[in-house]
Amino acid sequence: METVSEGKYKFICFTGEGRKLLLRLTEAEPEKINSLSLWTEDNFKKGNILVFIGALGIAVRAIAPFCKDKTFDPAVLVIDERGTFVIPVLSGHLGGAVDAAKEISAELSAIPVITTATDVRDEFAVDVFAKRNNLSISDMKEAKAFTARILAGKEAEFTVTPMKKSVGSLYLIPKVTVIGMGCRKGKSFEELKEFVSEKLKELGIDERSLKALVSVDKKKDEEGLIALSEAYEIPFLTYSAKTLMEQEGDFVRSDKVMEVTGADNVCERAVAAFGCRKFILKKTSQNGMTLAIGMTDAIIEE
Numbered sequence: 001m002e003t004v005s006e007g008k009y010k011f012i013c014f015t016g017e018g019r020k021l022l023l024r025l026t027e028a029e030p031e032k033i034n035s036l037s038l039w040t041e042d043n044f045k046k047g048n049i050l051v052f053i054g055a056l057g058i059a060v061r062a063i064a065p066f067c068k069d070k071t072f073d074p075a076v077l078v079i080d081e082r083g084t085f086v087i088p089v090l091s092g093h094l095g096g097a098v099d100a101a102k103e104i105s106a107e108l109s110a111i112p113v114i115t116t117a118t119d120v121r122d123e124f125a126v127d128v129f130a131k132r133n134n135l136s137i138s139d140m141k142e143a144k145a146f147t148a149r150i151l152a153g154k155e156a157e158f159t160v161t162p163m164k165k166s167v168g169s170l171y172l173i174p175k176v177t178v179i180g181m182g183c184r185k186g187k188s189f190e191e192l193k194e195f196v197s198e199k200l201k202e203l204g205i206d207e208r209s210l211k212a213l214v215s216v217d218k219k220k221d222e223e224g225l226i227a228l229s230e231a232y233e234i235p236f237l238t239y240s241a242k243t244l245m246e247q248e249g250d251f252v253r254s255d256k257v258m259e260v261t262g263a264d265n266v267c268e269r270a271v272a273a274f275g276c277r278k279f280i281l282k283k284t285s286q287n288g289m290t291l292a293i294g295m296t297d298a299i300i301e302e
Contacts, residue, residue: 003033021108024108025104051100210234249268
C-alpha cells in the first residue's frame with residue numbers, strides 16, 4: 001500500500017497499476033504504509049478527503065468501523081485502477097465528495113458516478129447550498145423531509161437566520177454572530193461560558209451562528225477566553241487598544257477600563273473592530289465580565 005497527501009486529498013493505492021494512476025494525479029512521491037485501518041482512522045479524524053484507488057469493497061470495509069454521521073463523516077471516493085470511473089462513496093454533499101468526484105474526473109477524463117437523487121434529477125439540494133455558503137443545517141431530519149418534498153414535486157421552503165426557530169421547521173444558520181468580551185484576569189472558562197450561553201439563550205441566538213470571539217490584545221493569553229473560543233470552535237481575535245479607540249460609534253465608556261487596557265470599552269469596540277455594524281446586545285456586565293454581541297452581514301450565493 002502506498003499513500004500521497006495532496007492538499008485536501010489523501011490518496012491510497014494497492015497495486016502497481018493503482019500506483020501509475022496515483023502518479024497521474026500527483027507529483028509527490030508515494031509513501032509506503034503498513035496499516036490501512038490506521039491510515040483510514042487518522043484521516044477520518046482529520047476530516048480529509050479520502051481517495052481509494054482500487055476496488056470499492058476495499059474502501060467500504062476500511063471505512064465501515066469509522067462511519068458515524070453524515071454531518072461529521074469526511075468525503076470518501078473510489079477510483080478504479082484504469083481511471084475510468086470516480087465514485088463518491090460517503091458524504092457526497094456535506095463532505096464534498098460529489099464535487100471532488102467531478103474535479104478528479106475532469107483531471108482524468110473519467111466518468112463521475114453520481115447517484116444522489118437531487119444530482120441525478122438536477123434538483124435543488126439544500127445540503128449543497130448549505131455547504132457552499134458555510135451554513136449549518138438546523139435539523140438533518142427536517143433537511144431530509146425538505147428533500148423528499150422537492151423530489152416529490154411539492155413546494156418546500158427554508159429560512160436563513162442566526163436565530164433559533166420553532167421545532168418542525170428547517171432553517172440554515174449563517175456564521176455571523178461575533179462575541180466581544182472583556183474580563184478580570186483569571187476568570188474561569190466555566191464562568192465565561194455560562195455568561196455567554198445565558199445571553200445567547202435569552203436573545204434566541206443559535207450557537208451554531210458564532211463566527212468569532214474578540215477582545216483587546218491585553219487579553220490574548222487569557223486562558224478562559226482561549227478555552228471559550230476552542231469550546232465554540234471559533235477563532236479568538238484581539239486588537240490593540242489603539243485600534244479599539246479608532247472605532248466610531250456610541251460606546252459605553254469606562255474610565256477604569258481605560259486605565260487598565262488603554263481603551264475605554266473592550267467588548268463593544270472589539271465587535272466594531274471585527275466589522276460588525278449591527279449590535280444585538282450592547283455592553284452587559286456580570287461579576288467581572290463584560291459582553292457585547294454583534295452580527296456581520298451574511299453573504300449568500302445562489
